[in-house]
Amino acid sequence: DTAVSQTPKYLVTQMGNDKSIKCEQNLGHDTMYWYKQDSKKFLKIMFSYNNKELIINETVPNRFSPKSPDKAHLNLHINSLELGDSAVYFCASSQAFWGQRTQETQYFGPGTRLLVL
Amino acid sequence: KQEVTQIPAALSVPEGENLVLNCSFTDSAIYNLQWFRQDPGKGLTSLLLIQSSQREQTSGRLNASLDKSSGRSTLYIAASQPGDSATYLCAVVLFGNEKLTFGTGTRLTIIP
Numbered sequence: 001d002t003a004v005s006q007t008p009k010y011l012v013t014q015m016g017n018d019k020s021i022k023c024e025q026n027l028g029h030d031t032m033y034w035y036k037q038d039s040k041k042f043l044k045i046m047f048s049y050n051n052k053e054l055i056i057n058e059t060v061p062n063r064f065s066p067k068s069p070d071k072a073h074l075n076l077h078i079n080s081l082e083l084g085d086s087a088v089y090f091c092a093s094s095q096a097f098w099g100q101r102t103q104e105t106q107y108f109g110p111g112t113r114l115l116v117l
Numbered sequence: 118k119q120e121v122t123q124i125p126a127a128l129s130v131p132e133g134e135n136l137v138l139n140c141s142f143t144d145s146a147i148y149n150l151q152w153f154r155q156d157p158g159k160g161l162t163s164l165l166l167i168q169s170s171q172r173e174q175t176s177g178r179l180n181a182s183l184d185k186s187s188g189r190s191t192l193y194i195a196a197s198q199p200g201d202s203a204t205y206l207c208a209v210v211l212f213g214n215e216k217l218t219f220g221t222g223t224r225l226t227i228i229p
Contacts, residue, residue, distance in 0.1 A: 004160075033216075041204065043161075043219040056216050090160060105151065106217060108161040 003027050004109035006091050012115045013081060020077045021112045023091030031055075032074035033092040033106065034066060043090070049074055050096075086116045119144045119211055121220035129226040130197060138192040138223050140207035145185045148210040151217070152181050152192050154203040161206065165192070169212075197227045 004025045013019055025032060033056075034046040047066040048056035054066070063079045078085060091109040120143045130136050140150070149168045153161040165174045165181040167190070173182040180193040190207055204224045208217040 041222055043206065043208075045216040045218075048216065058216070092161075105163045105166050107163065108153075110160040 004091055004093055004107050006089075006109040006112050008112060009110065010113050010115075012117065014117055015081055015083060017081050018077070018079045019081060019114075020075055021089055021091075021114075022073070022075045023109055024073050025091075025093040025107070025109075026072065027093055027095075027107060029093040029095050029107075030071060031094045031096060032068065032071075033094075034074065034076050035090040035092065035108075037088040037090060037111070039087070047074075047076075081116045083116050086114055088113050119209060119218045121207060121209055121218050123205075123207060123220040123223045125223060126221065127224040127226070129228055131228050132197060132199060134197055135193065135195050136197055136225075138194070138205050138207075138225070140190040140192070140220050142188045142190075142209050142218075142220075144211060145188050146212050147185060148212050150181075150183055150190050150207060150209045152179075152190075153206045153208065155206060155222070156203045164205075199227045199229050201225060202227045 007022045031050045033048045035043050036046055037043045046058055046060050049068045052068045065077045068074045088111045090111045092106045094106045122141050124139055147169055151166045152164045155161050165176055167174050167181055167183045178195040183190045204222045206219055206222045208219045
């Protein structure tokens with residue numbers, strides 16, 4: 001049983017295109033996240049949603065727009081893709097966020113490898 | 118701004134040896150610290166989570182310690198096996214801040 005799943009696993013596209021990455025978790029968690037891992041393998045958070053509400057929005061170009069239709073899904077839409085967007089994007093989830101004082105382990109998806117040509 | 122550093126960036130040890138991975142962070146006001154492993158081309162797997170009130174956590178051959186005052190955590194792996202080869206990442210959560218700040222990772226290779 002996959003806990004956190006992402007689609008697609010690989011995405012190769014041309015500069016200027018618009019693409020979406022989907023994430024779903026079946027753990028019943030309230031909080032979901034998007035992370036970007038660059039070519040140097042450094043992981044950095046992009047967004048976090050709790051109960052469909054945006055709670056973390058790091059300094060990310062507004063070409064990136066997260067959408068959470070429900071607690072179990074957090075999708076990432078990217079407009080006008082650029083070469084620098086090439087990276088691995090990880091989705092994660094946790095039971096709750098700090099504001100509820102029950103911070104728990106984050107569970108990560110397998111990643112989506114995006115290559116912009 | 119919290120910075121998390123892991124040294125060394127890469128480590129190779131013969132199978133069967135015990136080893137220690139290091140993680141240091143600049144802001145000691147952390148809520149918790151997690152150790153993850155990442156296998157090549159795969160996602161992250163959480164290994165251990167230490168709350169700020171705890172000093173260590175153990176799971177099987179793994180033991181993680183936390184010293185907030187010195188801004189350090191170690192991950193001890195006993196009797197290493199080739200299957201332990203992976204990149205190990207530590208990450209911290211600050212009080213009042215939901216996000217995980219990741220370290221740079223240590224790529225571990227266990228030599229059979």
